[in-house]
Amino acid sequence: xxxxxxxxxxxxxxxxxxxxxxxxxxxxxxxxxxxxxxxLGDLVSEMKxxxxxxxxxxxxxxxxxxxxxxxxxxxxxxxxxVAKKKIKSAAKCDDDVENATYCAANSSFAYTVDNNLLxxxxxxxxxxxxxxxxxxxxxxxxxxxxxGIDGGIFWSPKGNYLAFYRKDNSKVSDYPIVDxxxxxxxxxxxxxxxxxMDSEEVTVGVFDMKTQKIVYLDVExxxxxxxxxxxxxxxxxxxxxxxxxxxxxxxxMRRYNAATGKFxxxxxxxxxxxxxxxx
Numbered sequence: 120x121x122x123x124x125x126x127x128x129x130x131x132x133x134x135x136x137x138x139x140x141x142x143x144x145x146x147x148x149x150x151x152x153x154x155x156x157x158x159l160g161d162l163v164s165e166m167k168x169x170x171x172x173x174x175x176x177x178x179x180x181x182x183x184x185x186x187x188x189x190x191x192x193x194x195x196x197x198x199x200x201v202a203k204k205k206i207k208s209a210a211k212c213d214d215d216v217e218n219a220t221y222c223a224a225n226s227s228f229a230y231t232v233d234n235n236l237l238x239x240x241x242x243x244x245x246x247x248x249x250x251x252x253x254x255x256x257x258x259x260x261x262x263x264x265x266x267g268i269d270g271g272i273f274w275s276p277k278g279n280y281l282a283f284y285r286k287d288n289s290k291v292s293d294y295p296i297v298d299x300x301x302x303x304x305x306x307x308x309x310x311x312x313x314x315x316m317d318s319e320e321v322t323v324g325v326f327d328m329k330t331q332k333i334v335y336l337d338v339e340x341x342x343x344x345x346x347x348x349x350x351x352x353x354x355x356x357x358x359x360x361x362x363x364x365x366x367x368x369x370x371x372m373r374r375y376n377a378a379t380g381k382f383x384x385x386x387x388x389x390x391x392x393x394x395x396x397x398x
Contacts, residue, residue, distance in 0.1 A: 124177050131185045138177045143201070156201045162190065169209040171195045189223055194230075196221040212239060218258055218272060225278030225328065231258045236272070236283055238328070247281065247326050247333070254288045254310075261286050261321045263312065266347040266363065266397045275355040280377060281326040282349060282358060285335075290317035318343040323360060325377050334380045338362060338373075347397045348372075357383060361397045370395045 124138040134145045141160065146153035163173045171192060179191045186202045194216065197209040212219045212228040216237075219230040227240040229247070236247040236258035248257040259271045261284045271284035294311035297304050312318040320342040325334045338346065340362060348361035355377060362371045372386040389395045 125180060127180075127182055129185065130182050136182075157204050161204045162199060165199065165204070165206045166190075166192070166197065166209075169197060169206050171197060171209060171211065183223060189221070191221070194219040194228075196223075196228075198223060218270065220270065220272040220274065222274040222278045222281075224274070224276065227278065227328075229258065229272045229274065229281055229283075231271075234259075236326075238281065238326075245331060247283070248285075252289075254291075256286050256288060257324075258283045259286070260284070261319065262345050262347070266345060266361075268347060273349050273351065275351045275377070276353055277355055279328055279355055280351075281328065282351065282377075283324050283326065284346075284349075285322045285324050287320040291319050292316060318365075321346050323349060323358070325358070325380065334378065336360065336375045336380045337382060338375075339382070341365065345397075351377075359386070363395070363397055367394045368392065370397055 126135060126137045129136050129145060133148050135148065136143060136145050136156065141158055142155045143157050144153055145156050166173050174192045180188045183189050183198065186200055187207065188199050188201060190197050190199050194212040194214055195209070198207040200207050208226065210221060210226055210228065212230055216230040216232055219228050221228050225240065227238055229236065229238050234253050234256040235250055238245045238247060250257065260268055261271060262268055273282040275282070288310045291310045291312055293308035295306045296309045298307045322338065323336045323346055336358065338360065344365060345363040346360050347363055348359065350359045352359070358375050358377050360373055360375065362373055363369070369388070369390050371388045374383045374386060375381065376383050
């Protein structure tokens with residue numbers, strides 16, 4: 120099969136975009152028409168002019184609207200106008216932080232340092248958490264990255280709220296991992312949920328950017344159940360969560376009030392004697 124890099128649908132059009140060599144190409148759904156929107160050189164020169172070091176591979180991007188893409192390189196993000204071939208705005212987070220997630224709506228980064236979650240807007244930094252116990256972890260992936268989970272930070276569409284995973288690893292055993300990158304290999308303990316032993320306990324919090332207060336979703340059920348597919352409603356009033364039991368054979372798609380954390384509605388559920396697949 121043909122390897123297609125960066126395939127996405129351009130908003131409000133009947134076209135797709137992709138990287139083709141050094142060209143960013145737009146083509147119709149029937150593939151009968153195609154054109155070059157800009158080149159990698161156009162983007163790289165703009166990134167350098169805005170203090171962003173280009174990557175050696177195709178940069179990650181997503182469409183924000185018909186004419187603007189958000190381009191991510193490391194902990195730097197810029198908004199690039201494909202029609203004008205100019206960077207509209209750019210932001211950079213410190214290189215030594217992890218899980219940096221940018222919100223174009225409020226020009227802010229949410230990121231983690233060790234086990235805590237912080238938000239940076241310009242030069243202002245807010246601490247979402249200030250947890251001294253290393254067993255309590257904010258804003259990172261949970262459930263061993265299963266069920267499509269690839270992050271623990273979820274900006275609301277307008278940037279007024281920040282949802283995040285909080286996991287309690289207090290009952291999880293340390294598992295020895297050998298770090299072979301050192302001159303002399305050393306053992307580094309990592310929390311790992313062994314089969315049949317206690318697992319992490321996960322909750323979903325919502326941080327209000329204005330009040331700087333946190334509300335946690337009131338999710339009923341066992342503390343070690345899986346919370347997947349965390350998604351905001353477009354109006355920022357609700358959060359959807361796929362709640363999956365430990366046996367992984369009963370999924371409930373629930374809606375919660377983002378302001379109070381209270382359960383609002385069960386949208387649907389799926390059961391199977393063997394297993395269900397949340398994705």
